[in-house]
Amino acid sequence: MILLGTLVNAAAIIVGALLGRLLSRIPDSIRQTVMQGIGLAVILLGIKMSLGTENFLLMIVSVVLGAIIGELIGIEKGLNRLGQWLERKLGGNKQGSVATGFVTATLVYCIGAMGVLGAMDSGLRDNHDILYTKALIDGFSAIIFSSTLGIGVLFSAVPVFVYQGLIALLSTQIYNVVSQTTLDAMLVELTAVGGLMIIAIGINILEIRKINVANMLPALVIAALGVPIVGWLSKLFL
Template identity: 75%
Template structure:
């Protein structure tokens, strides 16, 4: 079922937000420990994905060139700026505001490599591991957000479902334009590049260092284009 991962993710956010309204004053030490544990799980998932690559040179080139493009485009900075602008439009950071909780949670859950990668993996391979991991992260953070920002956090499950569901469904149409053999090879390399980004997300969750993962997102496109390009070069040099 293509949308299973998305459904689980949206449900985890909704349930987590409801639980958050029932709980109050979650100790900071518990929050930190749980998030560190989740961060470790995310890093392991990223390592597993990145080790699938069959072309380490392409993996390196995709991350480096993608990061350069993302840096020039200032993707991370623009997303942060958009979030601040949107928050001002809905009334600032007033605690308990439904609008603020909704916008804040939506931005956190929709903007990021895991949302895109997970939905693509669901659509292309029917593999929901990334979205299951994301659901675990989002569910717990929804408890934290809802306990401080209000029930508006639960409403963010709707745009998460629509956003990730659309990506998953659109991804199923790619095989109409690309042969299955080439698509499989593209998936391997895109998954590997995405795995490195997910490691970065895990590092961010554990607050070890700030990794600008959003700036690396163009690397996914570089990897996808790079596979047929490498094949073309191989044929050229073979002759």
């Protein structure tokens, strides 16, 4: 079953978020310190990912163009509106808690190599080991996120399922389009650009500065498509 790994991942987030709500009465001082620790860990993860780039210029161009496209489309506003709609439906008494938890968790769970690689492995080889590992990590982090950011974290399971499910389904045809070498290079740059966004998420968690990370999401597509384009231009002019 191609979508089994994705289903397990989404279910782990839901279970983790529900367990996290049982810990919602943790003192504010402890929750604040825990979130600061998570923010620092997220930044470190992002740095590690971004340092893997083999084309620094492509990474910069991808982020700049992606941010422009994302701002014009208004991705961040759309996610926030969806979170606020969930807030109203649930009758939340803390303004923006559902929206904040939903947006933050969605970005953390969707941006990164494990989701892409795991979903592709599910589609190409019907192997779900990577997504099972991601499910374990996401489930535990959902406990922490939900206990500090609120029940909005639970709803991030929906975009995770859609995002990874589509990749799994589309990957069954990917080798008809690109070679293994090109695919590996695309994943390297996609991971590097995703790392920059992970750093931005960490900065948001630490409340150092508000960065519209969601508006940078198109950069992932640009980075992936930029690899074969750069290769073609290199052959053309060199």
